[in-house]
Amino acid sequence: MFRGEPDEMSGSEILLTLLGSEIRGDLLVLFHKNPGLIDTVDAIARRIGRTTVTVISELRELLELGVLRQKRIGASEVVFLDRAKDRELLESVANHLKTIRIGGEK
Amino acid sequence: MRTRESSPTNPHGNFGSASRSMDLDQRFAAEKAFSSVLVSTVREAVGNALGHNVLEILASKGLLDDASNSKEFDRKLQSLFGNGAAVLERIVVKDLNRKLGIPYNSEARLDYEKSLEIAREVCFVESRMK
Amino acid sequence: MTAPRSKTGASAFDLFSSKVEEGLRVKTGIVELDEMLRGGFMPGDAVMLAGSAGTGKTTLALQYLVSGVKLGEPGVYVTFEELPDQIYRDAKNFGWDLRKMEEQDKFRVICTSPNLVLESGDGSLLDDVLHDIQPRRLVIDSLSHLEMFVKKDDMRMEAYRVIRYLKTRGISSVLLWESPQISGASFSVTDVGLSFLVDCIVALKPVEIESSMRKALVVLKMRGSDHDKRLREYEITSAGIKIESAFSNYEGIISGSPRKVASEKFMEMFRGASEKQKKA
Numbered sequence: 001m002f003r004g005e006p007d008e009m010s011g012s013e014i015l016l017t018l019l020g021s022e023i024r025g026d027l028l029v030l031f032h033k034n035p036g037l038i039d040t041v042d043a044i045a046r047r048i049g050r051t052t053v054t055v056i057s058e059l060r061e062l063l064e065l066g067v068l069r070q071k072r073i074g075a076s077e078v079v080f081l082d083r084a085k086d087r088e089l090l091e092s093v094a095n096h097l098k099t100i101r102i103g104g105e106k
Numbered sequence: 107m108r109t110r111e112s113s114p115t116n117p118h119g120n121f122g123s124a125s126r127s128m129d130l131d132q133r134f135a136a137e138k139a140f141s142s143v144l145v146s147t148v149r150e151a152v153g154n155a156l157g158h159n160v161l162e163i164l165a166s167k168g169l170l171d172d173a174s175n176s177k178e179f180d181r182k183l184q185s186l187f188g189n190g191a192a193v194l195e196r197i198v199v200k201d202l203n204r205k206l207g208i209p210y211n212s213e214a215r216l217d218y219e220k221s222l223e224i225a226r227e228v229c230f231v232e233s234r235m236k
Numbered sequence: 237m238t239a240p241r242s243k244t245g246a247s248a249f250d251l252f253s254s255k256v257e258e259g260l261r262v263k264t265g266i267v268e269l270d271e272m273l274r275g276g277f278m279p280g281d282a283v284m285l286a287g288s289a290g291t292g293k294t295t296l297a298l299q300y301l302v303s304g305v306k307l308g309e310p311g312v313y314v315t316f317e318e319l320p321d322q323i324y325r326d327a328k329n330f331g332w333d334l335r336k337m338e339e340q341d342k343f344r345v346i347c348t349s350p351n352l353v354l355e356s357g358d359g360s361l362l363d364d365v366l367h368d369i370q371p372r373r374l375v376i377d378s379l380s381h382l383e384m385f386v387k388k389d390d391m392r393m394e395a396y397r398v399i400r401y402l403k404t405r406g407i408s409s410v411l412l413w414e415s416p417q418i419s420g421a422s423f424s425v426t427d428v429g430l431s432f433l434v435d436c437i438v439a440l441k442p443v444e445i446e447s448s449m450r451k452a453l454v455v456l457k458m459r460g461s462d463h464d465k466r467l468r469e470y471e472i473t474s475a476g477i478k479i480e481s482a483f484s485n486y487e488g489i490i491s492g493s494p495r496k497v498a499s500e501k502f503m504e505m506f507r508g509a510s511e512k513q514k515k516a
Binding site (some may be wrong): 015016018019020021022024025026028029032033086087090091093094097098100102 | 151154155156157159160163164167168182185186187188189190193194196197212
Binding site for chain 3 (some may be wrong): 033034035036037038039040043047071073074075076078
C-alpha cells in the first residue's frame, strides 16, 4: 500500500503534485465528479480513456500524496478517493492561493 | 446557445469567414453566447479539478472575468499555478471541445489561445445556422 | 355484508391491523405506494424493483433513499453502470441535492464493478461502505449486472449471498432488476429464479392504451403483509414518482394486451346508442 507524507508538504508542493500531469488532472476530475468511485486500476484507466500502463505511475503519485487510497478486495486491488484527505489537501491549496497576488508576488 | 455532446466537426474548416459575414448584433450575441459557455466551462473545470473553495478564490482574483481573454487568462493562471496552468487549460479545452463536438487530441501540444479561437468560430458558425 | 373498502382496496379491518405496525414500516415517501404497501416495506426486507428500461426504477429507488434521509435514515446507492456524476444530475432534476446529503454524511453514491461487490469476507467493499455512514437503506442498481460476472447456474446463489448480507445487517434494500418483460400470472420476473429470494416485488411496466404509452405499477408479492393487488397508473413528474388511480377500466395489462372490461364496453355502447337516439 502506498502512503505519502503530505502533512509536511506546503500548499504549493501539493499543487505541484496534483497538477503534475494531464493524466493526474483527469484522475482528479474523475474522482471529484464521482467521489464514490471504487474500482481497479484497469477500470479507472478505461474510464479516462487511457491504458493501465500510462495511468499507473500517475496514480502512484496521487496514492503517495494520500488523496487516493488503495486496498485489496478479494483478488483485486482497488483505488478510491479519501474524501477527508482530499478536503484537507484542497484546503491547503486554497490557503496557499489566497496568499498569491496575481503577477507572482507573495 | 445549443451545445453538442457528440458529432465531431472539422475544426480546421474555413470558419474564419463566419464572424466576418455576421452583422454587429449577430456577432455581439454570438460572442456573448460563447463567453457564457466558456465561463461555465472554466468554472466546472477548476471546480472539478481543485474544488469549489479554490474556484471561489480564483473568482475573487478576477480570473473568471478574463476567461474570454485567453492571453490574460493564461498569464494569471501561470502566476497562480506555474506549470500546473497547462494542465488546467487542457481540462478546460477538453470540456469545451466535448460540449461543442470538436475532437480533442491529448498527444498534441496545447495552444490555449488557438484552441479557444477554434471553439469561438465553431460557436459563431452554430449561431449563424440558427 | 362486506367491509367498506378504501380507494386502495383495503378493508377497514386490514387498515386497522396494519395501522398498528405502521410505525415499524419503511416508508417509501411516495404516499400512494405506502398505502398500497399498507404503510411501507417491512423493515429489513429485500425488495425487488423490476421493470424494463425507462420505467423509472432509478427514480423510484432514489426517491426511496431521499425519503429515508429526511426521516433520519442514511442511505447508500450502489451503481454498476451510471457514474455518480450522472446520478447527481438526474436527482437534481427532481430537486434532490445528493452531493449536499453526502457532505452531511447522510448519503453515499458508490460506483463500482459487480465482481467487487460479490467478494465477501473481511474488508469487503460493502463492509467499508456500511461502516462509513451506517445506512438503514440501500439500493443496488442493478442486480441484473451480476449476470455479467456470474455463471447462470450460480446467479441465484450469488444473489442470495448479497441479499443475506444485507438482511443480517438489518438493512432495508431495494434491488433493481432490468426485466425485458413481465407477463402472465407468474411471480417469476427474472429468468434465474430470484423472485423467490426477495421478500417483496414491485413491478413497473409500460403499457400501450388507446395509442399512447402509459406506465403501470403493481405489487406482485409482499411477504408477511397484505398489499394492494391492483395495477395502478403512475407518472414520473418533476417531483418524482406519482401514483394515480387503478386501471379499473382495463384488463390484460400485464399480459401486454390491454382491453376495456366488458362492463365499460357496455357503458360505451349504451352511451353511443343514447347519443344516436337523441339526434334522431
